[in-house]
Amino acid sequence: MKAANKQLAEWDTELNQLHERNGDLGLKVQMLEQELKEVRRDREEIKNLVPTVAEFPEPADLLNQLKAQRKKSRADLVDMEVVLDILENH
Structure with a gap:
């Protein structure tokens, strides 16, 4: 027990x-x-x-801003379109 x-x-x-x-x-x-x-x-x-989506300016506006800051820039409208496309897809 x-x-x-x-x-x-x-x-x-x-x-x-x-x-x-x-x-x-x-x-x-x-x-x-x-x-x-x-x-x-x-x-x-x-x-x-x-913000879920970044808003970028139009390619022409972006090019104008670039030209205003860098007067001798050789970038053109097509370059700006490519840059914006890269930014939007990455």
């Missing part, structure tokens, strides 16, 4: 340790879920602030 009581006491101790650990894990899960909610909310705010 003593052996059985001793075994039961050991199991009881072990069970209490498991309950404590489970409680700690439950608290950790709750904290992580809260952190995830905050990150998701922040992510949505950031996504709403960042």
Whole structure:
């Protein structure tokens, strides 16, 4: 009978340790879920602030701006179209 009581006491101790650990894990899960909610909310705010598509000027306007800043530039309208195409596709 003593052996059985001793075994039961050991199991009881072990069970209490498991309950404590489970409680700690439950608290950790709750904290992580809260952190995830905050990150998701922040992510949505950031996504709403960042434009999804860059808007570039017309090739002719871009060429005019270039010529205004670099009068001796040899770039032409076709060059500007290619540059804008590269920027839009990358």
